[in-house]
Amino acid sequence: RQSYARNMKSLHLFLLLESLVLVEPHSWVVKVVGLSGGKSRGGNIGDDLTLQRYFCPLPLLSDCQPDPKHGITLTNDALRPCRAGIESSPRATVRAGDGLYVSWMGNGHVNNGQSDGTCANFLLTPHASDPDFTSFVTIPGGECVPYWYTNAQGFEKTDHIITIPGDTPLGKYTLLWYWDFTEFWYSSCSDIEVLPSLGTPTTPAPVASPPVAPPSIAPQTNAPQTSAPQSYPPSLDVADMQSYQTYGCGQFANADLFCKSYLGKSSYCKYWNLDECGRAVCHGGDFFYLAQP
Numbered sequence: 001r002q003s004y005a006r007n008m009k010s011l012h013l014f015l016l017l018e019s020l021v022l023v024e025p026h027s028w029v030v031k032v033v034g035l036s037g038g039k040s041r042g043g044n045i046g047d048d049l050t051l052q053r054y055f056c057p058l059p060l061l062s063d064c065q066p067d068p069k070h071g072i073t074l075t076n077d078a079l080r081p082c083r084a085g086i087e088s089s090p091r092a093t094v095r096a097g098d099g100l101y102v103s104w105m106g107n108g109h110v111n112n113g114q115s116d117g118t119c120a121n122f123l124l125t126p127h128a129s130d131p132d133f134t135s136f137v138t139i140p141g142g143e144c145v146p147y148w149y150t151n152a153q154g155f156e157k158t159d160h161i162i163t164i165p166g167d168t169p170l171g172k173y174t175l176l177w178y179w180d181f182t183e184f185w186y187s188s189c190s191d192i193e194v195l196p197s198l199g200t201p202t203t204p205a206p207v208a209s210p211p212v213a214p215p216s217i218a219p220q221t222n223a224p225q226t227s228a229p230q231s232y233p234p235s236l237d238v239a240d241m242q243s244y245q246t247y248g249c250g251q252f253a254n255a256d257l258f259c260k261s262y263l264g265k266s267s268y269c270k271y272w273n274l275d276e277c278g279r280a281v282c283h284g285g286d287f288f289y290l291a292q293p
Contacts, residue, residue, distance in 0.1 A: 034094025
């Protein structure tokens, strides 16, 4: 009986280890947040096979085929990084030159040795339903971002703030995130809209009348501010944006001003409406876009 019990334990251990080898590390983007929040084309509702996407960034599909033990055979569709014919809903907006917060599903593959040292990459292309991989350009700072990290509070995180270059022309774009995981690559595409950076005119400035003010009434450089304060600060601080994702808006000394600059003039901090972590969200946002501890 003892021999039988030992054999059964050995069999159970073997089956357990075998099942761990065959588990696939599915991962996908779940949040994209700039001035407003959005999602990837795959969304965030459904099973793994619906949300994740196998991707081949190499010229030949044969170079991306995984070991047969995984039971996965890639098709030509894997050569295209995005889900064709699908639009992100909602679509995130971001100012040129500002940070875009992106988070992805760790899915049980964080801090257990499986994803250590692996990279996520961020690329951008003008919006297209089915963009070719060669049309994407790597965003500065978006090459080989660690798949996960531990933040200052000791939480394991799978997210990153990527800065959209300040010279990016206005319009709709498709953001590509893809994860290089040993034998597999996974991709998520998110449609975003790039808006003017603060201080960038969207229409030609009107001609002043009279065109030149008399020197005697020229404004003094050191004169005190007498006009109404601007609705938006000169720019959003990336650290504040990341802090909002973790702690909500209630932490800021001028929380309403932060929310106005983050989500628009009609936004404000809803101190009275807290999530299970005690965080307040900006009006026009959603608790979904706050990072999960």
